[in-house]
Amino acid sequence: MSNIVKLKKLISIIGDEAFNKLVKQYPGMNVYIPKKYDRKFYDRKQRNKQLREDYFAGMEIPDLMVKYNLSKATVYKIIEKR
Structure with a gap:
């Protein structure tokens, strides 16, 4: 187009x-x-903090990928940056 x-x-x-x-x-x-927009994840720092909290509370990587609309590589990068 x-x-x-x-x-x-x-x-x-x-x-x-x-x-x-x-x-x-x-x-x-x-x-x-973005393809998908969720106002509660507008602030990247807040989104990343919430993602890490979800991960350390036991949420699986595939579920994080769907919830935050991120690739597997990006999810791992966020988790590693504590």
Whole structure:
């Protein structure tokens, strides 16, 4: 999908006014949009802390991967950084 098509789709979803605010706030920048968003995990440090707590409370790696929408490698990296 071309960038023009993506931008037109974004405008159709959020509207002209919100799109113009994005352009003014982030001119010329790339903005990552996650596949899955959960407000309680918005803060990465808090998410990582909660993930470690879940792990040390006995939650299995595959369950952590699903809960936090992360790869196995990323889950292990977070656990190792105590």
